[in-house]
Amino acid sequence: MTRATLFQPIFATILRDRRFGYVICTATFLQLALTLLRFPSWPCPIFHTLGIPCPGCGMTRATLFLVHGEWRQALTMHAFAPIVVLALALITVCTIAPRTRAEWIADRTEVVERYTGLTTLLLSGLILYWLARLLILQSAFVRLIQN
Amino acid sequence: MLGILGVVVWLGSIICFIMVLIKLFQDKGPLHGILGLICGLYTLIWGWMNADRLGIRNIMMIWSLLILINIILGFVGGFSFHLGTPSAP
Numbered sequence: 001m002t003r004a005t006l007f008q009p010i011f012a013t014i015l016r017d018r019r020f021g022y023v024i025c026t027a028t029f030l031q032l033a034l035t036l037l038r039f040p041s042w043p044c045p046i047f048h049t050l051g052i053p054c055p056g057c058g059m060t061r062a063t064l065f066l067v068h069g070e071w072r073q074a075l076t077m078h079a080f081a082p083i084v085v086l087a088l089a090l091i092t093v094c095t096i097a098p099r100t101r102a103e104w105i106a107d108r109t110e111v112v113e114r115y116t117g118l119t120t121l122l123l124s125g126l127i128l129y130w131l132a133r134l135l136i137l138q139s140a141f142v143r144l145i146q147n
Numbered sequence: 148m149l150g151i152l153g154v155v156v157w158l159g160s161i162i163c164f165i166m167v168l169i170k171l172f173q174d175k176g177p178l179h180g181i182l183g184l185i186c187g188l189y190t191l192i193w194g195w196m197n198a199d200r201l202g203i204r205n206i207m208m209i210w211s212l213l214i215l216i217n218i219i220l221g222f223v224g225g226f227s228f229h230l231g232t233p234s235a236p
Contacts, residue, residue, distance in 0.1 A: 006178075008176065008178060010178050010179060010182065019196070020192065020193075020196060023192050023196070024188075024189070024192060027188055027191075027192060028188070031188065039222075040217075040218045040221030040222060041218075042187070042188055042191075042214070043217060043221075044187060045157070045160050045161045045164045045187055046161065046164075046187075048157050048160075049157045049158060049160070049161040050161075054184070054185065054187075055184065055185045056185040056186050056187070059186075119178065120178060123178060123181050123182065123185070126185060127181065
């Protein structure tokens, strides 16, 4: 991977695509609502087929814990939940805000991504976090996701 | 019976997921691909929004149908028919 690939803006492209943002927000809030009401919702294809939790497993419940202010449980379920909530909030703002304001936010995000490679760092961190949970705490991790 | 059907639906679902994920890697690069791997919902939405351009409409329809069947089976089987595992990721 070249430097250009690593510092390529990813989140800014999502923020710029308002139609995509609208669908993402709708689907995510639907998922959260269904899980909150204990209805069947979007299931993880990897976990249900292979029995191995994926890097995002536990995120929905962690987000709901966060919404309820239960920080400890949220971070136990998934340490990246606060970042995902922040990202979701930004996507929602860019979807409903006036176009000029949304463009301003997307431009700033792109600058941060290009200079720091923040999204790449976060994605790499998420993969490392998943590998650590899978290799070191395997049975506890699977139990946590199953319960 | 419901369990076997569930396994078949899940196998079909993961095959479609992998096919769309490969398209995502090829079209948008490795970072978007990793994002799609982490968040299946992102892959599903991206797949539908680019279905015509990439010629994956049939795969998306099959995948969505399998997800719908799974959700219906989830209701029929008391919300947890699939091998005792939870319904939320």
